[in-house]
Amino acid sequence: MSLFWRIFLLNAAVLFAATALLLLGPVTVSTPVLLTEAMIMAAGLVAMLIANAALLRIGLGPLQRLTRAMTTTDLLRPGPRPAVSGHGEIAELIRTFNTMLDRLEAERAASSALALSAQEAERRRIAQELHDEIGQTLTAVLLELRRVADRAPEPLRDDLLQVQETTRDSLDEIRRIARRLRPGVLEELGLISALKALANETTTHTELAVRRSFDSDLPELDQEVELVLYRVAQEGLTNIIRHARARQVGVALHHGALGLELLVRDDGRGIGTAPEGAGIRGMRERALLIGAEVSVGDAPGGGTEVRLHVPAAHIGPGTHLTNGSHTLS
Incomplete structure (x- = not known):
């Protein structure tokens, strides 16, 4: 039975019961309304509202649980799926939501694997270039600085040695970055x-x-x-x-x-x-x-x-x- 007909029939049953009590029961309404009659009518109205609310709560309860699941779902923190409960469209809606979560998690995992694989490959390429290109270039610069420093006059030699130390520190930093990348x-x-x-x-x-x-x-x-x-x-x-x-x-x-x-x-x-x-x-x-x-x-x-x-x-x-x-x- 669809959700519409279930809610309609629940409300119709409550209204039919109230009408039957008014027509077949001993209760009558005077004009003007007496206090006792007003109290009886008010009590009947409250009883109908309570019964209607209870029936709707039972019928729509699974939808509330599904709403909470929708608002708390995180694809990076997979959790248990909402239990399939209720009847008709409600149960089908919960099953469809669970199927959608399975598909989204599978797609996220596949796309994440591709992205992280590409990231690791790019890290490897950059580390290789740092080591082979920049590292070798700085090594050659260090050797040339040493050769020039050995033949430079004393005032200039100290400056060249300082540049040599700075270049060596830069080479060590590049090697450290390359090790972190790969x-x-x-x-x-x-x-x-x-x-x-x-x-x-x-x-x-x-x-x-x-x-x-x-x-x-x-x-x-x-x-x-x-x-x-x-x-x-x-x-x-x-x-x-x-x-x-x-x-x-x-x-x-x-x-x-x-x-x-x-x-x-x-x-x-x-x-x-x-x-x-x-x-x-x-x-x-x-x-x-x-x-x-x-x-x-x-x-x-x-x-x-x-x-x-x-x-x-x-x-x-x-x-x-x-x-x-x-x-x-």
């Missing part, structure tokens, strides 16, 4: 070594003290899982450096029966009610590609905590974790 240590030595190098680099170039805690018995991980874990840790440390005003930060990676858990926690000012920026949303996008979940919030005792949980079913070697034919490289 973590070669991740491909060559694995995730733990890459996280250690990231922590050491953070300590060297900032005033942060980084505490590390990594399990030594990690299972063999898929390359996509390792890359997501590394990028989330990298983004977490970058946000701490930029916004947290922290003095200490902890980076931990542990393996348990439920899967892997990466934790980045600082002692800074906390996230509070600040809206999520592009960095956090990027972490959520990456996590969804491997079936993981990212939570960002205030840490116990102050500061901010970034937690990435990778279920055990998604960490096996050789598991294809991205959607469709798109892979994150």
